[in-house]
Amino acid sequence: TTESITGMIQKRTGWKPGEDFHAAHCPERVLPGRILKELVDNDRIIGGINKTSAELTRDLYRTFVTGNIYLTDCKTAEMSKLVENASRDVNIAFANELSLICDRLGISVWDVIELSNKHPRVKILQPGPGVGGHCIAVDPWFIVDAAPEESRLIRMAREVNDSKPHAVVDKIKKRAEKFKSPVIGCLGLAYKNDVDDLRESPALDITRELINQKVGTVLACEPYVKEFTEFPLFPLDKVLAESDIIVLLVNHRQFYDIDRELLK
Secondary structure, three states: OOOHHHHHHHHOOOOEEEEOEEEEEOOOOOOOOOOHHHHHHHEEEEEOOHHHHHHHHHHHHOOOOOEEEEEEEEEHHHHHHHHHHHHHHHHHHHHHHHHHHHHHHHHHHHHHHHHHHOOOOOOOOOOOOOOOOOOOOOHHHHHHOOOOOOHHHHHHHHHHHHHHHHHHHHHHHHHHHHOOEEEEEEEEOOOOOOOOOOOOOHHHHHHHHHOOOOOOOOEOOOOOOOOOOOEEEHHHHHHHHHHOOOEEEOOOHHHOOOOOHHHH
């Protein structure tokens, strides 16, 4: 936290926070692939250890930020960052849990979400194989750790999203039982579409688990990753031609135009 860092500086240097030096916490709000644009355009929160720290930091940020700038204290700024990611995690967990419920009831989750979202005040997200990346999959745990008794919903959302890769693996294993020696094509290993970031990736966890459990021969395709040593990567054409089961784990743009007739 900003408080602990400033305390460490004071202990090592004798400088007094807010007098001999100033400090502020400014949560990042950028999307991979659009970092420079969003660094400039997005609204920003600045939480200072005191009013002067916040104002000085605002003056610095105003030299390049065109969005609105909001001043607060450092602890509130830190919490706002965690809450932004926890909020997204909870909403994703609802969609992921809904997909499991619809599977159990034999209903298309995609139809349910599309029809439900026609309500003017409903906006359900799309389910996926889990949640990855170094923000949404991590930040909610800081809130849970700080207030475990009060953060039951946030904890449950994390548990739902962390369990989703196992549910996907189980679904693939049931399909694989139809084949003597199944070949399973896994499309995408990144934690989200059109990036090369593998951190906390549920797609990678699913592919790894299929290999470790020896469910079949696994052919993985990740067009954004050129060097990977854990297991082989294959071109899309080979995966489509040789696989008995195709698993779309990450919706990269390279997968948009796959020939549906070929899949049949």
